[in-house]
Amino acid sequence: MPIFEAAQRRLLGVDDRTAAPHKFKGILCVHMPWGEGVLRIIGIRSIPVAVPFHAEERWAYGSRRGLVSVLIEIDTDEGITGLGEAPAYPSAEIVLTALRSIERFAIGEDPFRTERIAKLVDIVGTCHHVGVTSPALAAIDMACWDIVGKACGQPLVNLFGGPLREDVEYLHYIPQGTPAWMGEQAAQGAAAGFESFYAKVGVADPAADVERVAAIREAIGAGPSLRVDANESWSTAAALRVLRALQPYDIEFAEQPVSGQNLAEMARLRARTGVPLLADEASRTRYDQLDVIRQGAADAISVDNVLDGTLLNMKRSAGICEAAGLPVVKQSLGELGVATYAAAHLIAATPGFRHANQSYGPLLSDDVVEGGCLPYRGGRLRVPDRPGIGVRLDRDRLARYAELYQVAGHEYGCTEVANSTPEVPDR
Numbered sequence: 001m002p003i004f005e006a007a008q009r010r011l012l013g014v015d016d017r018t019a020a021p022h023k024f025k026g027i028l029c030v031h032m033p034w035g036e037g038v039l040r041i042i043g044i045r046s047i048p049v050a051v052p053f054h055a056e057e058r059w060a061y062g063s064r065r066g067l068v069s070v071l072i073e074i075d076t077d078e079g080i081t082g083l084g085e086a087p088a089y090p091s092a093e094i095v096l097t098a099l100r101s102i103e104r105f106a107i108g109e110d111p112f113r114t115e116r117i118a119k120l121v122d123i124v125g126t127c128h129h130v131g132v133t134s135p136a137l138a139a140i141d142m143a144c145w146d147i148v149g150k151a152c153g154q155p156l157v158n159l160f161g162g163p164l165r166e167d168v169e170y171l172h173y174i175p176q177g178t179p180a181w182m183g184e185q186a187a188q189g190a191a192a193g194f195e196s197f198y199a200k201v202g203v204a205d206p207a208a209d210v211e212r213v214a215a216i217r218e219a220i221g222a223g224p225s226l227r228v229d230a231n232e233s234w235s236t237a238a239a240l241r242v243l244r245a246l247q248p249y250d251i252e253f254a255e256q257p258v259s260g261q262n263l264a265e266m267a268r269l270r271a272r273t274g275v276p277l278l279a280d281e282a283s284r285t286r287y288d289q290l291d292v293i294r295q296g297a298a299d300a301i302s303v304d305n306v307l308d309g310t311l312l313n314m315k316r317s318a319g320i321c322e323a324a325g326l327p328v329v330k331q332s333l334g335e336l337g338v339a340t341y342a343a344a345h346l347i348a349a350t351p352g353f354r355h356a357n358q359s360y361g362p363l364l365s366d367d368v369v370e371g372g373c374l375p376y377r378g379g380r381l382r383v384p385d386r387p388g389i390g391v392r393l394d395r396d397r398l399a400r401y402a403e404l405y406q407v408a409g410h411e412y413g414c415t416e417v418a419n420s421t422p423e424v425p426d427r
């Protein structure tokens with residue numbers, strides 16, 4: 001049986017021994033119980049890479065000069081290979097260890113059964129106790145989906161609900177710096193066509209944040225949206241004072257201005273400020289999102305398949321928030337083309353993503369996918385129409401950045417920023 005037809009049968013749950021499918025417009029139409037799988041995972045390969053940024057990423061309490069990701073390739077017995085990516089959080093070594101620890105739950109499994117694999121990892125593998133393993137599971141999950149799409153001859157957007165939008169909007173990322181430098185970065189983003197901007201704020205002197213935001217708004221003009229992210233660094237009193245001063249600059253969202261661990265405090269701040277709040281550090285999994293909603297702690301919520309393990313978990317998150325009447329945005333720990341596009345398919349097929357999403361594309365000097373830097377147009381990425389995630393690895397680039405990781409990967413981790421908040425211990 002051709003693999004395409006076999007994959008269609010598998011997707012539709014056809015038991016080859018008993019099914020009596022018919023074709024309608026070339027598509028197999030059946031209603032049959034679950035059958036035998038047609039694909040098996042036979043191996044997982046992991047490749048850590050380090051890719052430099054154009055400019056240092058700097059936020060309230062850290063900085064880094066590039067990002068580290070672990071690319072994975074999942075091989076199947078039918079010769080279809082799937083691509084996945086795990087941002088190296090909290091480190092590449094931990095992601096690689098997590099992959100080695102949980103690959104036994106994927107080897108031998110049918111890659112169509114992503115829910116089963118996630119349950120095996122979470123429950124049998126006890127990973128539901130340990131969120132730090134989520135990026136590794138997310139990489140396996142997206143590689144399985146890449147295989148599913150390739151086996152079906154369909155871009156993932158068609159398997160996630162079909163396109164609601166043809167492209168996905170992203171933020172232009174402005175790291176912390178002087179007001180003049182941040183204004184220059186904003187002007188470059190505006191010249192490149194971005195319509196939504198994201199600036200890192202949150203420092204010891206709140207007045208400096210006001211100067212930074214003023215410089216950015218002056219550079220981009222009145223039209224584009226401007227989001228600020230303090231990464232939990234303000235006290236509630238400081239957040240109230242700074243957000244009041246920022247109101248003239250038309251802030252779209254204040255992302256995680258205070259600790260994400262205290263939802264009651266977020267709710268109190270939300271009741272007293274006129275700036276809409278976006279929950280990020282408070283919102284790692286779908287269970288966190290439910291708590292944010294119950295506490296009335298935010299006006300919008302970050303969701304992420306990398307932090308919650310699977311693409312369908314991100315779809316669930318968006319559904320929970322949709323039911324609560326709240327929009328969602330995709331957050332990012334720092335992703336290259338494989339993870340960015342994997343999520344873009346799901347974003348394009350899911351209601352609720354009404355605001356620009358976080359990506360690291362504007363910061364990255366290159367990528368490991370064919371074509372290098374991702375082709376943002378007007379701040380948007382077009383959803384690939386090739387089967388699966390729709391990207392291919394550039395082997396030369398992959399080798400170059402794998403070597404960079406081997407010789408200098410330790411230089412690409414987070415470095416502490418002095419004089420920042422929240423308080424960090426002296427070393």
Ligand SMILES: [Mg+2]
Pocket residue numbers: 229231255256280281331
């Ligand atoms: Mg954030």
